[in-house]
Amino acid sequence: MSDVQFARIETPSHGALSLEYRWIHPERASAPLLVFLHEGLGSVAMWKDWPQQLCDAGGYRGLVYSRNGYGRSTPRPHDEKWPVDFMHRQAREVLPAFLDAVGVGPEQADRVWLVGHSDGGSISLLFCAAFPDRIAGAVVLAPHLFVEDVSIESIARTKTVYETTDLRSKLGRYHDDVDSAFWGWNDIWLNPAFRDWNVVGAVAAITKPLLAIQGENDEYGTMAQMDSIAAHVPHAKVVKLPDCGHSPHRDAPAPLGEAIVAFIAAHAQRRAASAA
Template identity: 50%
Template structure:
């Protein structure tokens, strides 16, 4: 069982919303600190975060939950094609069920790319009042031409290059499910109308938005939409010499910003 006497096991699998989800739990070093929940990118999983959650947890004293969504890593597979509202489903159904099951409160979500969008959807519908903030790195709130073009190039690299072999080391038997579930959704012609902007006004908790000036999957228009439409306070950090993954491209600057943000959430 993942939860024993109010304590979460260090890792294993959780049965949530009909799926078996791989997870890691980093226990808090100090009482009364927020619980950090890491939400990975569209091709991510527990392993792809590497040591970033450990570094954030060590620097803040917080506990940290890192998990692979269904179809990724060692979690249960999912049917492909995915529904075009798959991020809505994660933010509105799966994530609330996961937080309920582990009885996590005073939560700070830390999301990257698709995971950042899921964090925003959930934050805009946090009826249980669990959240005290969210860090969103390279978030998408609507579909842009640059996103579609980069994702189309990824499909070519997966079919003709070494991308599949690299991803298979992370996802194992889930590799095709993980890649095509993400890629085909974003390249579907109907996905051009995809947006999560309707959820932004419902966000009342503080946000930290981090984006690289060289992000190949999104423009600063994403950040400006969040700043203009969100119902709570928004801090923005734009990082030079940084692409789509601030925590990998600019790890020290990203860690410092996250530490400062979490310090205000106690």
């Protein structure tokens, strides 16, 4: 993986931002480009080697970035709370500006695939619905479409762990401002106003290929999330992984990678057949 770089962007909601990113196999200019969107406590570094492994397996180019508030990107001011629509703002303001800044424009849409995990999966879904002309499709891992009791309970437990164990120091390896990352995520998810957050209506507008994957032992969401995608995006392929928790890329990397590579290859074959 190449060295970290920084993109400077400006958005209506966040103002000027510096976002860290890394390219994987940038020389593969004509290959599918996977854009990786991390979880609620993730960053470029927290993905570890999985994006590289997936790009190696499928012959892809990759782009991994940290959202503002995470990793080495512009931190969240400590007196600022994420709003209820924070994922909408990431999908509709930050991600389009970031892609433009690093040279991934609409002319590359037929090669761009979003790969989002958890909150990053939700942001991917919202981007797919809002900007279908900018992507070929998306892969979402354990996305949230609405808030469940199990999500709140697990996030509340994580708050206790953060305050009473060495979790803060462990996460500090991956974030320049670990409190910015943790409390930005934790505060909004535990905010009573967020209980009514729901993106099912937006997701129903998705027309591009969609692969949705979740572990059957996910501690942050039930299979109601996958069932909702199946019901509202009938063309989506839904995969439920056994013996897998909230992070399929850590718990079941082999079947996950196989499913993603097969899905993107099948889409390429359909496009080639259609063109012929």
